[in-house]
Amino acid sequence: MGLRLTAIATRTGDDGSTGLGDGSRTSKNSLRIAAIGDVDELNSTLGLLLTEPMPAELREALLGVQHDLFDLGGELAIPGYDNLADSQVARLDSLLEHYNAQLPRLAEFILPGGSRAAALAHVTRTVCRRAERALVALGDQQAVRPALRQYLNRLSDLMFVLARVLNRHAGGADVLWQQGRNK
Numbered sequence: 001m002g003l004r005l006t007a008i009a010t011r012t013g014d015d016g017s018t019g020l021g022d023g024s025r026t027s028k029n030s031l032r033i034a035a036i037g038d039v040d041e042l043n044s045t046l047g048l049l050l051t052e053p054m055p056a057e058l059r060e061a062l063l064g065v066q067h068d069l070f071d072l073g074g075e076l077a078i079p080g081y082d083n084l085a086d087s088q089v090a091r092l093d094s095l096l097e098h099y100n101a102q103l104p105r106l107a108e109f110i111l112p113g114g115s116r117a118a119a120l121a122h123v124t125r126t127v128c129r130r131a132e133r134a135l136v137a138l139g140d141q142q143a144v145r146p147a148l149r150q151y152l153n154r155l156s157d158l159m160f161v162l163a164r165v166l167n168r169h170a171g172g173a174d175v176l177w178q179q180g181r182n183k
Contacts, residue, residue, distance in 0.1 A: 021078035031138040036076045038131035039152075043069040045124045052117035054169060058162065061095055065155065072148055076138075084147050092154035099161045103168075109177040115170035118163040125159035128152055 018028050026032060046066055050059060068088045075083035112122030132152040138144055164174055 021074065021081070024079075031134070031141055032076060032079070035131065035134040035138045036073055038127070038134040039069055039073045039076065042124065042127045042131045042155075043073075045120070045127045049117065049120040049124055052120060052166075054117060054166060058099075058165065058169075062162075064091070065158075068151065072151060075145070075148060076135075079142070082145065084145070084151060086147055089147055089150045089154060092151065092158055096154065096158050096161060099158070099165050103161065103164050106164075106174070108174075110164070110174040111177050112163070113175045114163070114167035114172045117166040117170060118172075121159050121163035121166055125156050125163065128156040128159055132156060 016028050018033060019025050020032070043066055046062060046069070050062055050066075054062075068084065068091075071083045071085075071088065075081055112126075113119050132149065135144060135149055135152060139149065167173055167175075
């Protein structure tokens with residue numbers, strides 16, 4: 001992971017291939033690159049969420065997640081390289097427990113929405129689920145450590161919980177689904 005970019009436009013990908021961290025090249029439409037791209041998009045949506053007002057403790061936790069996602073992406077970019085630690089998955093478990101304990105029991109399905117921050121947390125959750133599906137697809141073809149799948153699975157759960165937390169932080173509540181509302 002010592003390589004740092006000095007030139008952004010290298011033109012080496014003009015043929016539809018891209019370089020991996022181990023020096024090999026692969027097609028830009030490979031399952032590995034799809035997973036890397038989805039994790040990158042996930043990190044970008046998290047960055048957008050972080051532009052919203054939120055408690056400092058939550059902001060710090062989400063900044064930590066952004067760093068974790070770079071670790072996860074680094075592992076994807078270098079086949080056979082272990083970069084995401086089990087402790088990073090455990091940290092998400094702790095965050096889930098901490099934030100979920102603050103919320104009322106959920107007895108209804110909720111709709112994505114409420115405050116802008118909560119809506120962005122839901123978008124981040126859905127992008128995370130897509131990244132998880134891309135990782136599972138890659139794992140069907142190539143070795144992927146369980147910690148990567150576990151991390152994305154926990155993160156999508158955390159984003160659901162944080163959407164609820166952010167709605168409350170904004171002075172609102174969950175937007176409840178009303179079955180048959182428009183019948």
